Amino acid sequence: MHHTSTSPGPDPADTFTASDGRRFLLRPIRATDADALVRAFARLTPEQIRLRVFHRLGALSPEVATRLANPDPAWAAAWVAIDSDEEIRGDARYYADRAGKRAEFGVIVDPSVTGLGLGRALLQCLLDDARARGLEELWGAVLTENATMLELAQQLGAVRGAMEGEPGVVRVGFKLGTGGTT
Secondary structure (H helix, E strand, O other), X not given: OEEEEEEOOXXXXXXXXXXXXXXXXXXXXXXXXXXXXXXXXXXXXXXXHHHXXXXXXXXXXXXXXXXXXXXXXXXXXXXXXXXXXXXXXXXXXXXXXXXXXXXXXXXEEOHHHOOOXXXXXXXXXXXXXXXXXXXXXXXXXEEOOOHHHHHHHHHOOOEEEEOOOOOOEEEEEEEXXXXXXX
């Protein structure tokens, strides 16, 4: 995995070279990404959507895409992976609790680029962002059948636990304070 900084300004960005040599720009989402989000969602398989949101979901409406492309910086962050055609190939985001101590995250990657390390790179962007924000924990609810995400979280240092009252769901948590792991 190779990251290089491409922008010293207020909108940080990194280039990521995937295991197959393709390059992607990793950057915070922008309001102008709404249409690309609609297209990216349309490329996802029904199974990918179910593993991410735990139920089937149809097309992403322009209204929802606009909301997703404009996360409230007071409590949310979203990073995208952009390919050479300016298409979104991955999306990672978190939403902090109102106390500003913990945030729930989610990651999804275009089916044409799964298995190349893009999900790991996006999750690392979230971890770095959450740590810089001063959050204590980044956590996610993962279906037990989502072996790929469970393995990735473990590789990056997450601790697994049960989700109270939610059979079939694993809680993965990254401690971000001093002494935490990633």
